[in-house]
Amino acid sequence: MRRILWAVLAAFVTLVGPAHAETWPAHPITIVVPFAAGGPSDAMARILAERMKQSLGEVILIENVTGAGGSIGVGRAVRAAPDGYTVSFGHLGTHVANGAIYKLGYDLVEDLEPVVLLPSNPMIIVSKNAVPAKSLKELLEWLKSRPAPPTAGTAGAGSGSHIAGLYFENVSGIKLQYVPYRGTGPALNDLVAGQIDIIVDQTSNSINQVRAGNIRAYAVTDSKRVANAPEVPTVDEAGLPGFHMTLWSGLWVPKGTPQEIVAKLNTAAIQALRDPAVKKQLENLGLQMPPQDQLKPEALGAWQKAEIAKWWPMIKAANVKVE
Structure with missing residues (x-):
């Protein structure tokens, strides 16, 4: 009898999971920006959120969670429910460098699902x-x-x-x-x-x-x-040849977020980036659009890992101390 009950429960969960993803979003979504309002990350997130809500049909709120080089804000997103209602906005600093500097309590690669590479x-x-x-x-x-x-x-x-x-x-x-x-x-x-x-x-x-x-x-x-x-x-x-650095940004969600929801967020972000009005706003800020072939979630995941391999040795060699 117990085995039958477990089998019924498992079947119910299997059916409910996709149904939940299909009805998403049913209430406002929050993008956690790990820096203060008024900065470049905040500006980009607000421009994108305004356009993404048209595609998703729900309000997208911006929550500024500051401190510790952005690691507190990223941690807030990592610990959120993997239901698509909490999105992590970040960049080279928050989603690469912080792993070489802070004792985070989370893994930047293993505990987050990549959504989309954003302008740099x-x-x-x-x-x-x-x-x-x-x-x-x-x-x-x-x-x-x-x-x-x-x-x-x-x-x-x-x-x-x-x-x-x-x-x-x-x-x-x-x-x-x-x-x-x-x-x-x-x-x-x-x-x-x-x-x-x-x-x-x-x-x-x-x-x-x-x-x-x-x-x-x-x-x-x-x-x-x-x-x-x-x-x-x-x-x-x-007069300082070779000092080349581009600060890229991206969106992530907590690990375990249904792939259907990740796909919907990815599509909404791409539609925002392709909107002529949004594109003009971002380009006026000096931002450069990512290549079209780099807009899938797996492209951001691969890029993040490559950047970790590039920057961590230099950061660790600098012996950065957190005060």
């Missing part, structure tokens, strides 16, 4: 206006001449701006004093106010302040100039 942007080297340098070569000379290490804002240990700073140190030989914030939005505010010296920031975060004349830009970390800021030279042109 090169970093941009920017300083407060009080810095006298007018070119990257002059900036490097000025930084080297400081009696104490110049201050560099980051979104915390392991964030994209922190990784870029470490990479900058490796390439230039200049030691930086990192000042962590709960996001690059607050860090940028302090740069504008002259409280810190530089940020190796996401182009999408800094470009409007550069255009407004509130901070100074020296170079983008790519082999080609950014389309919406052609006046900013590349690092190769400006």
Whole structure:
């Protein structure tokens, strides 16, 4: 009798699972952004969420969960129910670098299901206006001449701006004093106010302040100039050849989320990226669209693993300490 009951229960679960996926979504979805509101990750997530809700037929809320280089926000998503109602937004820092820096309590690959690769942007080297340098070569000379290490804002240990700073140190030989914030939005505010010296920031975060004349830009970390800021030279042109870094973003869901739901989220995100209005908004921020053949969930999974293999050795060699 007990075996019969278990068999009936198993059959019921098998039937209910797909039915649940078919009726999803039935209430609002939350995208957890692991940084403060107003920063580049928050801006991209809100642009995408606004368009994705048209495809999914439900409101998509943005929840900013800050702290520990974004690892707290990612952990919030990892521990959520695998039902498609909690989505993790992140990037190279949160879903690659943090695994080499923090004792996370979760595995970035094993505990998350990839959904889609999102737009990326090169970093941009920017300083407060009080810095006298007018070119990257002059900036490097000025930084080297400081009696104490110049201050560099980051979104915390392991964030994209922190990784870029470490990479900058490796390439230039200049030691930086990192000042962590709960996001690059607050860090940028302090740069504008002259409280810190530089940020190796996401182009999408800094470009409007550069255009407004509130901070100074020296170079983008790519082999080609950014389309919406052609006046900013590349690092190769400006005097720091080879300092190439692109900060990519993506969406994930908790492990065990039904594949039907992952597929629906993937489709909604792709439709958003292909929407001309959304595309224009993202490109105005200096973001670059991912290749069409890299938009499937498995492509993001493979890319994440490749980036772990690339960046973890450098991060561990830098002996980054979490304060």
